[in-house]
Amino acid sequence: MGILCASGFAALADPLPHPLTDADFLSVDPDQAKLGQLLFYDKILSGNKNISCGTCHHADLAGGDGLSLGIGEGGSGVGPSRTGGTGADRVRKRIPRNAPSLWNLGHKDVNVLFHDGRLSISDLYGNGFNSPAEEWLPKGLTNIVAAQAVFPLTAQFEMAGNPKENEVAGAVHDRVDAAWPIISKRVRSIPAYSAEFTRVFEHINHAEDIGIVDIAEALSAFIRMEWRNHDSPFDAYLAGDRTALTPSAHRGMELFFGRAGCSSCHSGSLLTDQRFHALALPAFGPGRTRRFDPYARDVGRMGESDTLEDAYRFRTPPLRNVALTGPYGHNGAYPTLRGMVEHHLDPTGSRARWRPDQAELPALPWLSATDFVITQDRLEMARQDAQIDIEPLALRHAEIDAIVSFLHGLTGETAVKTPFGVPETVPSGLPVDVVYPIDIIDISINRRVQNR
Incomplete structure (x- = not known):
């Protein structure tokens, strides 16, 4: 049984971006x-x-x-x-x-x-x-x-x-x-x-x-x-190595830049158009809005522009190394890449099926009463449900798997070991935060693991 995939655009293949090089950076x-x-x-x-x-x-x-x-x-x-x-x-x-x-x-x-x-x-x-x-x-x-x-x-x-x-x-x-x-x-x-x-x-x-x-x-x-x-399998593919992507990731790339319509927003070398789109993500948290608005809602771009047309729109995030950066969405609503992809695929249905335990929110009992208070506002929920910039399109589950494989193909070979890392000490003498093994992210499944 298929599910829905977001695409408000014609099913025409978009061109692949140019490969990134160090010359593209300041x-x-x-x-x-x-x-x-x-x-x-x-x-x-x-x-x-x-x-x-x-x-x-x-x-x-x-x-x-x-x-x-x-x-x-x-x-x-x-x-x-x-x-x-x-x-x-x-x-x-x-x-x-x-x-x-x-x-x-x-x-x-x-x-x-x-x-x-x-x-x-x-x-x-x-x-x-x-x-x-x-x-x-x-x-x-x-x-x-x-x-x-x-x-x-x-x-x-x-x-x-x-x-x-x-x-x-x-x-x-x-x-x-x-x-x-x-x-x-x-x-x-x-x-x-x-x-x-x-x-x-x-x-x-x-x-x-x-x-x-x-x-x-x-x-x-x-x-x-x-x-x-920028040393991911996708980068290698763009540079001419046609064997760099797995068969599943290659199929996902074809869907991403073709029928699935992902590249209409995730375009260019960084896979972002740097514009703003409404996806109707599940609502929770304290929200962020205009200075005079006391609601717990998050109005997105409208909070900056004060323009009603910008309500609930958020910046398209770049996707390189996206498999490393969960949870996903402007409020981290989805813990896995697949969950976020499936929301794009069917925003209304995914929003309705979403459960609060999908959010990674450490317990703060003195704030718990307000974590999901916005969902009790029927009119606000209706406004958010009505503001969606993407339309559904049916894809098979195997095609969704392929898109997720492609997104994993955006992970750099050296991304898990950055050039500097974390210093043991700092000049102020104040303690430096240390991440313990239980909190390290296993990029293969986007979940925490016990050991590394």
Whole structure:
């Protein structure tokens, strides 16, 4: 018995993308990247010094955290075993969205980031970007990854903490740009950091010269080098090795770029059109919406554009190394690739069949009453059900298997061992998050395993 596959487009084969090469990526200074690695895993950048960028984007979890919705500031541990903390310091809210993938963000064509696209390359504010900081984003950021890096530091539930808890959170409460000088001072006050910044950045001669732009540039260099990867079987196939893909993956590729219509959105070398589409994923979590809207719903792109036509639309994610980056969807609704593919295949039916236990949500009893509260809003559910940009098309189960095989064929041969990995220590002396074997992802089945 067949099931449905998404395709709102004619069943004409789309051209295969050009093979990726290092020339497609912005150049990276390895010394700056090494410095960025230390900053990425150092909790000194967070308001309460208890969470790092690497907590939610850990190298041992393929640049993610293995959770549907992350547990940010106030939590304890890393990966699927992360807890919400205890006492007055426990988390007050789940992170509203799934931790986005970091793979190949240094590609020269990347022009928009975040699930709702609230950061994009633009001259609107005179600093090179249209961002939540608007005109207060500091000038001098040379790429979109550097611009993105400064925002988790100022987000209350991600890294900044709650007002009155620390000086960073208090500054953010006044205005977003008031926090960055505080974080910069913390970093340059550590002798090892000031020495490294002086060594690897030509324009920095003294510790006092180190600012948030320099910190962001180092973080960006690390992210762009650590998660650059294009040595998958699909890459080998595009480069001319017609035996690189298994027969099943090859059949899946033909469907992906042909009758299944996947490439109408997942196009180009990164397999994303960088546009926004509504898929009617199952709804849960605290949501993310406009500032004046108290609902637990997530309105997607409309939260940035304030345009009704953008409601419930989310950015098409890149698919390279996608087998490593579950759970899937803007809220991590599906734990496996097959589940996410089948949702594309039949959004309405999959949404109706979805069960809450499919979400990877560590128990937070004090928040459990609100985890699925949005599903009780009949009118909101009807609005989300009505906003779907893809149409169903029947495919056989074997064809679905082939598409999943192709998606596994996008995993790089060296992706599981990134260039830098996780440092044993960081200059601040704060603890570095360690992923334990139970939380390592088995990429063959997209599940946690006991041993590795």
